[in-house]
Amino acid sequence: DVKVTQSSRYLVKRTGEKVFLECVQDMDHENMFWYRQDPGLGLRLIYFSYDVKMKEKGDIPEGYSVSREKKERFSLILESASTNQTSMYLCASIDGQGARSTEAFFGQGTRLTVV
Amino acid sequence: AQKVTQAQTEISVVEKEDVTLDCVYETRDTTYYLFWYKQPPSGELVFLIRRNSFDEQNEISGRYSWNFQKSTSSFNFTITASQVVDSAVYFCPLFGRGTDKLIFGTGTRLQVFP
Numbered sequence: 001d002v003k004v005t006q007s008s009r010y011l012v013k014r015t016g017e018k019v020f021l022e023c024v025q026d027m028d029h030e031n032m033f034w035y036r037q038d039p040g041l042g043l044r045l046i047y048f049s050y051d052v053k054m055k056e057k058g059d060i061p062e063g064y065s066v067s068r069e070k071k072e073r074f075s076l077i078l079e080s081a082s083t084n085q086t087s088m089y090l091c092a093s094i095d096g097q098g099a100r101s102t103e104a105f106f107g108q109g110t111r112l113t114v115v
Numbered sequence: 116a117q118k119v120t121q122a123q124t125e126i127s128v129v130e131k132e133d134v135t136l137d138c139v140y141e142t143r144d145t146t147y148y149l150f151w152y153k154q155p156p157s158g159e160l161v162f163l164i165r166r167n168s169f170d171e172q173n174e175i176s177g178r179y180s181w182n183f184q185k186s187t188s189s190f191n192f193t194i195t196a197s198q199v200v201d202s203a204v205y206f207c208p209l210f211g212r213g214t215d216k217l218i219f220g221t222g223t224r225l226q227v228f229p
Contacts, residue, residue, distance in 0.1 A: 042121075042206065043219040094210060104150065106159070
C-alpha cells in the first residue's frame with residue numbers, strides 16, 4: 001500500500017559531499033514536491049515539478065537542485081552539503097487535477113545530518 | 116503570491132475542551148484546494164480533509180468540523196471535546212491549480228492535557 005517512497009530514512013554525510021535524495025510515487029501523479037521541515041518553521045518548499053523534466057523553484061531553493069527524468073521519480077540534489085542543510089526532508093505528490101485522488105501523499109521523510 | 120498563515124503557534128487545552136485552529140490563506144489562483152493534516156509525534160502526516168475552492172460547504176466528521184469562508188480567506192478547524200490523542204502539530208496546506216504549488220504554513224502545535 002506504499003504510495004510515496006523515499007530512498008533513505010536516515011543519512012549522515014560530510015560537509016562538501018554531493019547528496020542525492022530519491023523519491024518515487026506509484027500513483028501516476030504529475031505534481032511532486034520536496035520540502036524541508038525544521039522545528040517551528042513548518043514545511044518549506046524547496047522545489048516542485050508539475051511534469052517530467054519540468055521543475056520550478058520553491059521558497060528556499062538555494063543550495064539544492066532537482067531532477068525529474070521519469071514521471072514517478074523526483075530527486076533532490078545537494079550539490080555541496082553544508083551543516084545548515086541538516087534537516088528532515090519530505091517528498092510529496094498530488095493529483096493536481098483533483099479527479100483521481102483527494103489527498104496529497106507524503107513519503108516517510110529522510111533525516112539528513114551533515115557533519 | 117501564495118501564502119498560508121497559522122497565527123497560533125501553540126495551543127494548550129485540558130481534555131474535553133473545544134478548540135479551534137485558525138488558518139488564513141492568500142492565493143491568486145481561482146481554483147485551489149485547501150487541506151488539513153495532522154502530524155503526531157511519530158512524524159507521519161495524516162490527511163484529515165480537502166476542500167475545493169468552489170465548495171464552501173462546512174463539514175463535520177465526528178468530533179472534527181471545518182469552516183471554510185472564501186470571503187475571509189479562512190479555513191478553520193474545530194475539535195470538540197478534545198482528547199489527549201489529539202495532541203499533534205496541525206497544518207493547513209494550500210494547492211493552487213494555476214501555480215501547481217503546494218505550500219504550508221508554520222503549523223499549530225496542539226497540546227491536550229488530561
